[in-house]
Amino acid sequence: MSEDNVVKVINLRKWFPIRRGFFQALLSRKELFVRAVDGISFDVRRREVFCLAGESGSGKTTTGRLVIRVIDPTSGQIFFKGKNITSLTRKDIKPLRKKMQMVFQDPYESLNPRRTVRDIIAEGLRIQNIVNGEKEVEENVTKILEDVKLVPPTEFLLRYPHELSGGQRQRVAVARTFILNPEFVVADEPISMLDVSIRAEILNLFLDLVEKLDVSILYITHDLATARHMCHRIAVMYLGKIMEIGTSEQIVYEHLHPYTKALISAVPVPDPKSRRTKLIVKGEIPSPINPPSGCRFHTRCPVAGESCHQKEPELVKIDNEHYVACHKAI
Amino acid sequence: MSLLNVENLKTYYFTKRGPVKAVDDVSFQVEEGQAMGLAGESGCGKTTVALSIIKVLPSRGKIVGGKVSLKNLDITTIPEKQMKNVRWKRISLVFQGAMNALDPLYSLGDQIVEAILTHESKINKKEAMNRAEKLLQLVGIERNRLKSYPHELSGGMRQRGLIAMALACNPELLIADEPGTALDVIVQAQVLNIMEDLRRKLNLAVILITHDLSIIADTCDKVAIMYAGKVVEHASVSDLFEEPLHPYTQGLIQAFPNIKSRRTRMRSIPGSPPDLLDPPMGCRFHPRCPYAKSLCMEKEPSAQMAKREHSVACHLYHDT
Numbered sequence: 297m298s299e300d301n302v303v304k305v306i307n308l309r310k311w312f313p314i315r316r317g318f319f320q321a322l323l324s325r326k327e328l329f330v331r332a333v334d335g336i337s338f339d340v341r342r343r344e345v346f347c348l349a350g351e352s353g354s355g356k357t358t359t360g361r362l363v364i365r366v367i368d369p370t371s372g373q374i375f376f377k378g379k380n381i382t383s384l385t386r387k388d389i390k391p392l393r394k395k396m397q398m399v400f401q402d403p404y405e406s407l408n409p410r411r412t413v414r415d416i417i418a419e420g421l422r423i424q425n426i427v428n429g430e431k432e433v434e435e436n437v438t439k440i441l442e443d444v445k446l447v448p449p450t451e452f453l454l455r456y457p458h459e460l461s462g463g464q465r466q467r468v469a470v471a472r473t474f475i476l477n478p479e480f481v482v483a484d485e486p487i488s489m490l491d492v493s494i495r496a497e498i499l500n501l502f503l504d505l506v507e508k509l510d511v512s513i514l515y516i517t518h519d520l521a522t523a524r525h526m527c528h529r530i531a532v533m534y535l536g537k538i539m540e541i542g543t544s545e546q547i548v549y550e551h552l553h554p555y556t557k558a559l560i561s562a563v564p565v566p567d568p569k570s571r572r573t574k575l576i577v578k579g580e581i582p583s584p585i586n587p588p589s590g591c592r593f594h595t596r597c598p599v600a601g602e603s604c605h606q607k608e609p610e611l612v613k614i615d616n617e618h619y620v621a622c623h624k625a626i
Numbered sequence: 627m628s629l630l631n632v633e634n635l636k637t638y639y640f641t642k643r644g645p646v647k648a649v650d651d652v653s654f655q656v657e658e659g660q661a662m663g664l665a666g667e668s669g670c671g672k673t674t675v676a677l678s679i680i681k682v683l684p685s686r687g688k689i690v691g692g693k694v695s696l697k698n699l700d701i702t703t704i705p706e707k708q709m710k711n712v713r714w715k716r717i718s719l720v721f722q723g724a725m726n727a728l729d730p731l732y733s734l735g736d737q738i739v740e741a742i743l744t745h746e747s748k749i750n751k752k753e754a755m756n757r758a759e760k761l762l763q764l765v766g767i768e769r770n771r772l773k774s775y776p777h778e779l780s781g782g783m784r785q786r787g788l789i790a791m792a793l794a795c796n797p798e799l800l801i802a803d804e805p806g807t808a809l810d811v812i813v814q815a816q817v818l819n820i821m822e823d824l825r826r827k828l829n830l831a832v833i834l835i836t837h838d839l840s841i842i843a844d845t846c847d848k849v850a851i852m853y854a855g856k857v858v859e860h861a862s863v864s865d866l867f868e869e870p871l872h873p874y875t876q877g878l879i880q881a882f883p884n885i886k887s888r889r890t891r892m893r894s895i896p897g898s899p900p901d902l903l904d905p906p907m908g909c910r911f912h913p914r915c916p917y918a919k920s921l922c923m924e925k926e927p928s929a930q931m932a933k934r935e936h937s938v939a940c941h942l943y944h945d946t
Contacts, residue, residue: 351810461898491667492837496881496894503891518810521840521885525892548885562815564840566882568863571844580780580813 301339301375302480302512303363308336308372310358314585331584332358334536335372337611340480343506345513347523347544349559350533353581356516359533360482363514364396365389376480394424394476401485403465407457414453417441417472424476440475443508444468444501463494467501474505484516499526520563524548529617532556535584535592538611542618552614552625555593591623599624627697628655629831630679630717630799635692637671637678646902648674650855651692653929656799656848661825661832663842663863665878666852667899672835673722675852676801679833680713681706696799714745718792720785722803722835727788728776734762734787735772741794761790764827765820782813786820793824801833806841818845839882843867851875854900854910857929861936871938873915909941917942 311329333355340346348356361367363374365381373382381392397420400406407416417440418433427433434453441449444467457465466486473481483502487495499522506513517523523530524544531541532555540553551557558577565571577596582588588595594604603623611621620626637649649671656662664672677683679694681701694701696716701709721727729737738758742749749757759769765786776784785805792800802821806814822845825832834846842849843863850860851872859872870876877895897914900906909927912918921941929939 351812463898491899492839493667493878493881493895494898496883496892497896499892500894520811521883522892524885525883525889544889558812560885562811563885564815564818564838564844565886566840566843566867566879566884567886568843568867570886577812578816580782581810 301341302344302377303514304339304375305359305363306337306373306375308359308362308374309334309370310355310362310367311370328585331536331587333362333369334584334587336531336533336536336538338531338538338541340512340514341528342512343510344529345503345506345515345527347515347517347527347530348533349517349520349523349530351518351559351581353535353584354533355536355584356518356533357484360398360484360514360516364398364480364482365392366398391424394420394426395478396480396482397473397476397478398482398484399466399469399473399486402489403457403462403469404489406469407465409457412454412456413441413446413460413468416457416468417475420472420476426476436475437471440471443474443505444471446471461494462490463497466490466498470498470501470505474509474511477509478511480512480514482514482516485518486515487522488517488519495522502526520548520559532559535581535587537592538619538621539593540618540620540622541611542615542620546615546618550615550618552618552620553593553622554597554599554624558596591621629658629660629697630656630833631693631695632675632679633693633695635675635678635694636690637674637683637687638690639674639684639686640688641686641903644903647855647905648687648902649678650905652852652855652857653692654850654857654860656831656833658798658831659825659829660848661834661846663846663849664833664835664852665837665839665842665849667837669899669902670852671855671902672852673803676719676803676833676835679801680717680719681709682713682719710745714741714792714797715795716797717799717801718795718797720788720792720800720802720805723808728784730776733773733775734779735759738762738787738791738794741791745795757794758790761793762787764793764824765790766816780813781809782816785809785813785817789817789821789824793828793830796828797830799831799833801835803835804837805834806836806838814841821845839878840884851878854905855902856910856939858911858940859936859938860929861938865933865936871932871936871943872911872940873917873942874911877914909939 310333311331314328350356362369414437417437421427438449441452446452446467487498515527527544530544530547532539534555540556579596590606591604591609594600609621609623611619613619633653635649635652639646639648666672678689689702735758739754742754767786805817846863849863849866850857853874859875870879880893883892895914906913908924909922912922927939927941929937930944932938932943
C-alpha cells in the first residue's frame with residue numbers, strides 16, 4: 297500500500313468481553329467476546345475519502361472509533377502520519393485530537409441542547425487552547441460558519457440546536473469538527489438521519505472541505521449508492537472482517553466477492569428500467585459472538601464450497617488497488 | 627372502477643398554535659392488484675394520508691374535507707362500527723418501525739391470532755392458529771417461530787411478521803408505511819421481494835409509503851409525489867422517472883445517487899420544507915423552486931393532466 301497515507305491500520309482487533317452473571321461464570325470458564333472488529337488492515341491516504349461499508353453489526357462504527365482512539369483496541373496497530381498511536385495515553389492523545397475528529401450520525405443527539413451554536417463550535421478551540429481571547433474565538437467561529445454555508449453567521453451564532461433544521465444542525469456538527477483544522481475526520485453515517493433533499497448538500501459540503509482544507513475522511517455508511525459518489529476507495533466489511541477493498545469503480549463494476557455482489561444487487565436503483573435482479577443471499581448477519589468457522593460469509597454464500605467451511609480466506613491482491621478475501625474469487 | 631379513490635382529501639391537525647394542514651387537497655386512485663408509491667420527505671403528510679384512509683388519526687387530527695371511497699363505499703362518512711369491517715378485512719396497514727410495532731409481551735403467534743379473532747367472529751382459536759401458521763409460511767418464517775417473542779426475532783423477521791399480520795384477514799389493500807427503513811439493505815431487499823411476491827399471488831393492491839424514490843422505482847406501478855401536504859405529481863413510475871415534470875420531482879430524482887450511474891456530484895434542493903402551520907402563499911414549493919415566477923407566489927397551481935395519465939400541479943405546464 298502507498299506510503300502517502302494519513303492513517304494506517306494493521307491487523308486491528310476489538311473484542312468486547314460479555315459480562316455474565318456470577319453463576320454463569322462459575323459454570324463455564326470460557327470467556328465470551330463480541331468480536332466486533334477481528335483483524336483488519338487498511339490505509340487512508342492524503343485527501344482521500346475512504347469508505348467502510350457494511351450492514352449493521354459489521355463492525356464499521358467500532359473501527360471508526362478505534363482509529364481515532366476513542367476506544368482502545370484489543371490488538372493490532374494504528375499509525376497516524378507514520379507515528380504509532382496504538383498505545384498512547386490519554387494525556388498524549390489530547391494534542392492529537394485536534395488533528396483527528398469525528399462527525400456523528402445523529403445531529404439531533406450529538407449537539408448539546410443547552411448551548412448556543414457559538415459555544416458548541418468553539419468548545420474544541422477552548423479545550424485545545426488554540427485561541428487567545430473571545431474576539432479570536434468569534435472570528436474563527438464566524439469564518440467556519442461561512443465555510444459550512446450557515447450565512448449570515450451572525451444569524452446563527454446565538455441560536456440553540458432546537459431552532460435549527462436537521463440539515464443546519466449537521467452543518468454545525470461539521471463546523472465544530474473542521475474548526476480545529478483536522479487532517480483526518482471520521483464521518484459516521486453523517487446523512488442517514490437527514491431528509492433526502494438535503495443529503496446531497498451535506499455530502500457536497502464534505503467534498504468541498506476535503507478540497508479546501510486538505511483533509512482525509514473515513515466515511516462510514518451502509519449506503520453503497522452514496523459511497524460510490526462520495527468515495528475514492530471502498531472497503532466492504534462483514535462480521536468484523538474486510539471482504540473486499542477497491543476503488544469505488546472496482547467495487548461497483550468488478551466486484552469479486554459474493555457478499556459485495558449481494559450488497560450491490562440489493563441496492564434499489566432509482567430507474568424503473570433496471571429493476572433489481574433477484575436477490576441471491578438469504579438470512580441475516582450471524583452473531584459476532586460466535587462467528588462461523590472458515591469464511592464468515594459461508595453460511596449465506598451461494599457459491600460456498602468445502603474449503604470455505606474450514607479455512608479463513610486472506611485478503612489477496614487481485615489488481616492495482618483491488619483486494620479480495622474469498623476462496624472462490626481467485 | 628378504482629379500488630380506492632381518494633378525492634380532495636384534507637386532514638388537519640388542530641394544535642394550540644393553529645391548524646396544521648398536513649394533508650391539503652390530495653387526490654389519487656389505486657386500482658386492484660396495483661402497487662402505488664407515495665413519496666415525499668418527512669413531514670410532507672404521507673403517513674397522515676395513510677392514517678386518514680383507515681381513520682386511525684390521533685385525536686387532534688380530523689378529516690375536514692374530501693372523500694375516500696373503497697369501491698362504492700364512502701369510508702369518510704361511515705360510522706365507526708362499520709369501519710371495523712373495513713379495517714384489516716379490506717384495508718390493512720403495516721406500521722412504520724418494525725422494531726416497535728409489535729407488543730413485547732405477547733408471542734408473534736398470539737398477536738396474529740388476536741388480530742384474526744378480533745375481526746372475524748366465526749372463527750375459533752384453533753383455526754386462527756392454523757391460519758397464523760400459514761401466514762408466517764407465506765412470508766418465509768418457520769412455523770416454530772409462532773411461539774417466539776418479538777425480542778427473539780431479528781429486524782427483518784419482525785417486519786415480515788408484521789406483514790403476515792396485516793394479511794391476516796385477506797385484505798384487498800395493504801398500506802405499507804416505510805417498510806424498508808431501519809432495515810439493512812439486504813434484509814430490505816428481502817422484505818420488498820416478499821411484498822412483491824404476495825402482491826402477485828394474492829392480487830393485492832399496495833400503497834407503499836416511503837421517502838426513498840429508488841424503492842418505488844423498483845417495486846411500484848404508479849407513484850404520487852407529495853410536498854408540504856399536496857400531491858405535486860401523479861403518474862406511472864416509468865413516465866415519472868423518464869420525464870419528471872414538477873421541479874420538486876426533478877430535484878428529488880437528482881438528489882438520489884444511482885449506484886449504476888457514472889460518478890457525479892449529487893445535487894440537492896436548496897432550502898428546507900416549509901412549516902405547515904404557515905405554508906407559503908401560492909405554490910408551496912416556490913421558495914425552493916429554480917423556475918418560480920411571480921404567478922407562483924400568488925396563485926396555487928391545481929393538478930392538471932399534462933399528458934395521458936400524468937398529472938402535475940405546476941404553473942409551468944398550464945397557461946392560466
